[in-house]
Amino acid sequence: MYHIDIMTLFPDTVGDVLSESILGRAQERDILRIETHQIRDYTLNKQKQVDDYPYGGGRGAVLQADPLYQCWDHICKQYDKRPHTIYLSPCGRTFTQSDAKRLAWEQDHLILVCGHYEGIDQRFIDECVDEEISLGDFVLTGGEIAAMAVADAVCRLVPGVLSDAECFENESHWDGLLEYPQYSRPEVWHGRTVPQELLTGNHAKVERWRRKQSLLRTRERRPDLYEKLDLSSKSDQKLLSELERELSRLPLPRLVECRPAKEDDLASMEVILAQAKALLAPIGQWNDNYPAREDFEADMALKTCYVLTCCGEVSGFFTLSPQPEESYSAITDGKWSSNEPYAVIHRCAVAEKWRGSGLADRMAAEWERLALTWGLEWLRVDTHKKNKAMQGFIRRNGFRYRGNVLVEVPPPYDPRRAAYEKRLRHPAPDVKKTS
Template identity: 60%
Template sequence: MLQIDILTLFPDSMAAVLGESIIGNGIKKGYLSIDFHQIRDYTLSKQARVDDAPYGGGMGMLMQADPLYRAHKAVCKMRGKEHIHTIYLSAQGQVYNQKTARRLATLDNFILVCGHYEGIDQRFIDECVDEEISLGDFVLTGGEIPALAVADSVGRLLPGVLADESCFTDESHWSGLLEYPHFTRPEVWNGRAVPEVLLSGNHEKIRKWRRREALLATRAKRPDLWAKFTPTKEDVKLLEEE
């Protein structure tokens, strides 16, 4: 079972999100466990303070190294380990993708550190953090939203969380392609009909149609992914079809 530990200033808010729907059901069934640790519980400040002004001046407040360090060490001790793979959600990190999610899903335990305010003291990063992850080239007010995204995207890859492995192996980014389009009832909506092939019952034709649509979608929407993708002989033939 995968154990995810999250260091945050807002544990209740995060627990409310991850305790629902698919991930929540996965937790209840014992496929993974997610625990939230309030960083303020580990400060020595009587006012439960965890931030201070940055040396050298500048705008904003910085999260102090010591409360984070104490929280980190407490979690490691709780799990009976000297160190647990630790990820800091940071705008300076490597951009997160499905490949990273698949790698993290092979671990038995990892810690997500949610910064806030202007960031966190670099000394904690140097002391405890193994990698930094970003959702993209933009800045958020804290690491909670990225941590939710990481926990959700990793958790759903674990055996048993989704009904079948094909639920994620057929999806966008698993094989380097975007996913094919989906349709459900009614057959005609606002004058737009479901493609006839999907109503045919011919599984091989449906498979080829979906593959071709995935190829076309990737080429049109994500030229960066398409440039890295190597089409098979069947893919080339499908793309040549009208």
């Protein structure tokens, strides 16, 4: 059993707090025993006075050494071994989680001494105290809150107090990191959603997201802790470069518009096209000659080419056509869900500087809006089998994989494409006829 004795002028307050909830139940199960001691009970004067003026003058009073000593000695005499004695003081070393671990695992009995007034007589500290602990760089009226904090932090690490070591091993300060943000039901509250990664049910993805958030939080809020971390592992390095990329992204401006593309837009569209081609070059999806200015001009003539503008600047483009795509009729390894008319997405890209800003999601919302305006309830799109980024993006936006289609590309390019579809809204159910 782990013992804590607390010397205080307010034993009832301290006792009440520490016998609630988890610590209360651990005491009922004899894993812990926390006892409070009224320092006044150990004074020899009738008034039960425990303080006096400070030598040398000055304001306030000082807790006298002898009542403190008598109380401490009374506790010590009940045990064979002198308990580790801590004076809670703003002059002590600041308490940390490693102190909590050390005290929980290297000691089995603590005496916590709560000061009051201007503090306590130094001679008691010199004779009886093993260490001084501060709760932080501020001054409290008395040591009680500090003693309760230390007792609580130590006791929850005593084996058996919490159901599982996992309860504290993933928490802030355990391994020098701050904890990731936590969410509980409902999934949407006041319009705020739970991060998508936590809803996947994929344990590895959840763990990865949590580690990344912990790193980010620690870096932003506690650079002092962050600089002590060992982040040399391959997986941390990968997370850090992802974070760098994400943090360098621009936030999406309020003024984003979608409109049919005009000839004047072609120069800006070609810049975005060159950026997209550079990105897709390793998988060979778009090549030197495709798509080209002529493809955009043809789309414009058909009024199927659109641009997205951020504060008036062309920042993305796409083609959305209400005409069925011939190659989609020969789908393999699967099938389309419906033969109903659909809109098909071709040639879409966002400018490099807006990648990751949410502009692509905005573009996906525009596909839906336009298709619905045309009375079409299905969207179809295809992308290169190796274009994982595009596939992830369309899946996130509600598209489902349906099979493979073959597109016309010059050799040696791979003509196979992954085909996806999305149903935009479920038609209203048939109204039952009543006779």
